[in-house]
Amino acid sequence: MGVSDHDAPALLRRLFDVAVAAADPAEVLARHLPVKPSGRCVVVGAGKSAAAMARAVEVAWPDVDLSGVVVTRYGHAVPTERITVREASHPVPDAAGEAAAQEILAAVASAGPDDLVLALISGGGSALMTLPREPLTLDDLIAVNRVLLRSGLTIDDMNRVRRRLDQIKGGGLLRAANGARLVTLAISDVPGDDPAAIASGPTVPDPSATDDLSHLVERLGPNLPEAARAVLLAPGDAQPDTTPDFRLIAAPQMSLEAAAEAARAAGVTPLILGDALEGEARELGIVMAGIARAVAAHGAPLPAPAVLLSGGETTVTIGDATPGRGGRNTEFLLALTCTLRGHPRVHALAGDTDGIDGTEDAAGALVGPDTLSRAREVDCDPRRMLAVHDSYSLFDRIDTLIRTGPTLTNVNDFRAVLVL
Numbered sequence: 001m002g003v004s005d006h007d008a009p010a011l012l013r014r015l016f017d018v019a020v021a022a023a024d025p026a027e028v029l030a031r032h033l034p035v036k037p038s039g040r041c042v043v044v045g046a047g048k049s050a051a052a053m054a055r056a057v058e059v060a061w062p063d064v065d066l067s068g069v070v071v072t073r074y075g076h077a078v079p080t081e082r083i084t085v086r087e088a089s090h091p092v093p094d095a096a097g098e099a100a101a102q103e104i105l106a107a108v109a110s111a112g113p114d115d116l117v118l119a120l121i122s123g124g125g126s127a128l129m130t131l132p133r134e135p136l137t138l139d140d141l142i143a144v145n146r147v148l149l150r151s152g153l154t155i156d157d158m159n160r161v162r163r164r165l166d167q168i169k170g171g172g173l174l175r176a177a178n179g180a181r182l183v184t185l186a187i188s189d190v191p192g193d194d195p196a197a198i199a200s201g202p203t204v205p206d207p208s209a210t211d212d213l214s215h216l217v218e219r220l221g222p223n224l225p226e227a228a229r230a231v232l233l234a235p236g237d238a239q240p241d242t243t244p245d246f247r248l249i250a251a252p253q254m255s256l257e258a259a260a261e262a263a264r265a266a267g268v269t270p271l272i273l274g275d276a277l278e279g280e281a282r283e284l285g286i287v288m289a290g291i292a293r294a295v296a297a298h299g300a301p302l303p304a305p306a307v308l309l310s311g312g313e314t315t316v317t318i319g320d321a322t323p324g325r326g327g328r329n330t331e332f333l334l335a336l337t338c339t340l341r342g343h344p345r346v347h348a349l350a351g352d353t354d355g356i357d358g359t360e361d362a363a364g365a366l367v368g369p370d371t372l373s374r375a376r377e378v379d380c381d382p383r384r385m386l387a388v389h390d391s392y393s394l395f396d397r398i399d400t401l402i403r404t405g406p407t408l409t410n411v412n413d414f415r416a417v418l419v420l
Contacts, residue, residue: 019258023254024052040116041066042118048073048123049187051072069085093142121187124410126169131172150318155313157219159201160208160213174242181245183245184246189410210236270306282316284335285337288308296345305420306419307419325391326391327364327391336348347367351363352412358392
């Protein structure tokens with residue numbers, strides 16, 4: 001079976017859809033549920049998948065006494081019957097997220113020794129479930145998040161900061177359970193699938209609680225609120241010595257493997273380069289272009305037709321410039337495209353599996369050999385637009401954005417570079 005230049009966009013989109021489907025809570029959650037409790041099941045949760053996960057629990061356990069509350073991003077709610085769904089802001093917290101955090105904390109604290117606390121955690125929970133540590137206010141945390149989003153820090157370092165400043169992050173729900181059985185079902189959106197990093201680890205001890213964070217305070221600079229600076233520089237709290245029941249139900253590697261199998265079925269050899277690639281989005285685009293050229297020219301590290309698959313979370317460092325519109329996936333693609341200079345055998349897709357790349361209304365985009373020429377036909381200068389982080393605008397003008405709407409899951413970014 002051969003893949004033509006004409007078939008390439010459809011194949012890439014199919015691989016993306018397969019990757020997203022592999023992390024669908026409706027399909028995977030029931031396989032990971034614990035033994036049913038003798039008492040109540042108090043369901044709590046936070047993240048872009050929280051509402052879909054709550055509905056999956058209701059479907060799987062129609063005969064269990066379920067109650068509780070979860071919080072998800074605006075526009076990501078789904079109908080539920082027994083579990084309350086709240087909506088809040090992402091990526092910058094708001095008062096709705098703070099109120100939901102208080103409800104969730106109270107629900108966990110209400111659990112008794114015969115009850116089960118079932119925590120449903122997914123990407124986005126850091127912003128959606130926010131409860132400032134004293135003496136910080138919500139406005140302080142909003143300011144911190146805005147600084148973090150422009151900082152270029154890795155997601156791991158961002159979460160070190162978030163855990164130190166928040167009552168729920170870094171084990172807050174574990175402490176509130178007060179001896180009740182607590183089981184976490186999680187969908188990972190972070191490199192390495194570290195439980196302490198997914199939604200900043202509300203159900204696991206904080207491994208960085210006693211770390212010196214002065215180097216991060218220095219990186220974040222003078223725009224960091226003074227109250228946050230003081231808390232970050234103060235010694236952290238000692239953590240309990242416990243091994244939480246933490247179950248990963250979907251993760252980037254699982255989705256990459258599903259996409260790889262779909263590629264094989266289409267007659268294309270896949271190579272998974274990793275599920276935890278980080279760094280500047282544009283730099284990764286340059287590197288991936290180099291690997292694609294090597295495949296086309298030398299059949300190394302594998303012969304064409306081949307697809308290079310990767311996941312993880314890159315960063316876009318804005319600095320003091322006024323940015324255009326775009327996210328890390330479209331920035332990656334624009335850098336890749338500029339580096340390939342219309343290579344006739346390379347097509348690519350990059351998208352966020354939650355359906356939203358950054359703060360825009362698209363998951364990502366598709367590129368091919370004609371992307372640069374199409375951009376110039378509509379008076380877009382690709383290199384200038386890359387310099388001002390305006391990748392979304394370019395792909396919008398040439399109509400190659402991928403718009404899925406909220407997918408109700410999130411295993412982070414998916415990148416596929418196809419070499420014919």
